[in-house]
Amino acid sequence: MMSPGVINIMIHSDAELLQLMFIGDEQAFTALYRRHQGIVYRFALLMSGQASIAEEVTQEVFLALLRQAHLYDPSRGSLRSYLCGAARNQVLRLIARERPYLQLVEEGGEGEPVTVAQLSDGDDPLNNLTRNETIKLVRQAVLALPVRYREVIVLCDFQELSRVEAALALDCPVGTVNSRLHRGHALLLKKLRAAVKLDPKASSAQGRRCFA
């Protein structure tokens, strides 16, 4: 699929590729795009739940890079963080634009919907689900999170950015990322418990913990 020139240029760093892109090297731009489009696309997909939004976000993010590459300051962080930050802004804009039409939680789909009877009463909320059910359930729960928690979880847990990188992408302190990550996980577990009727012992156990 890739041309030989693109393969050779893949050994260059982001900074080198950006410099080449500045002077009109199309292969450098292609290499940058192929290197980072996946993370941008998947971030937008997990944030919005819609492939059409993810596609549009990816295009807009790289179009902005093409036109405003000078806005990226390598001393502030990686290009990956910068692109994720740009993708986040685009996602929020598109979600706001399409909010009246956005179906955050998919219904139906290729498989049967998950019912309580199919689920385990054991300690592990996802253990007895099929892999597809687990994936569907987790994605639905993530999409149902408030945006400020969703974006942190998508960046840190799904895209595996460091918390420092996530803080750069979200333009907030690392401490904020940490607290939102904890709070987001707690909300996520709550939603999953509600979805799979997690063992009541687990839910009530939260109240018995010693925070003294």
Next chain:
Amino acid sequence: MNCREFEKLVLDLARDQLSDAAKREQSLVHTKICEPCRTRLAEERTLLAGMRAVIAELAMEEAPARVEEALLVAFRTQSAATASPALVSMPGRRGHWSEVRWTAVAAIILLLLSVMAIFWRSGISDKSQQKDRVQSPESSDQPGPQVTPPTLAGRQDVPKKRTHRRGSRDNSAESEVVTQFFILKEGEDLTTLENLSLVRIELPGSAINEAGTAIILEPANARVKADVVLGQDGLARAIRFVASVSDRESIERRDYGNHRTN
């Protein structure tokens, strides 16, 4: 270690990313004596496993090839933009850029109508001077239209009149004459702006007539061309007017005829 301290570490503990060995050991000891925290850690690991399943599922998800193709078109267009005025557009995409483009065009049309009104009034008042220039041999060698530059209301530093011509007389069919750029926002220095775009627009004279300005263009179907400089925010920053050589020659013939009649 109490449950509050454990809670701060549980995410890293579930991922085996707790670098402090002592804290890790204390946390694991705590889970042996604290059932809620043991359950909390188990839940976190289960959640992590679910997330990893999603990551694996999406690992091969990528933007469709048409996105790369569209971006390459934009890259090539931008690379060529320095040679010819064009607004980089994305083929086949809905949304943001088309909205911006149409908003910008609407704003440009309004600005153009205003500037054209001033332009036309100035042109009428200085018409006799133009006729003299058209007749003189020196002026016939000068490229560009014999027009007076527009005077912007309330503006002291009116741009000096200067016209440019593309191509030569031999290529008159493709040649254009343009005025100097006129800054639309008082005091703005275009050299400090970045990512400017140049957009060619064309309006029928009837559009100006219908806008209710004091100008009546005859014939109404005559078209007025202009190049508009757009800022990064899509707002018009400067404008210049464009005429083809055939337009210019017809203007000269008309003016010359008027002069002879006078």
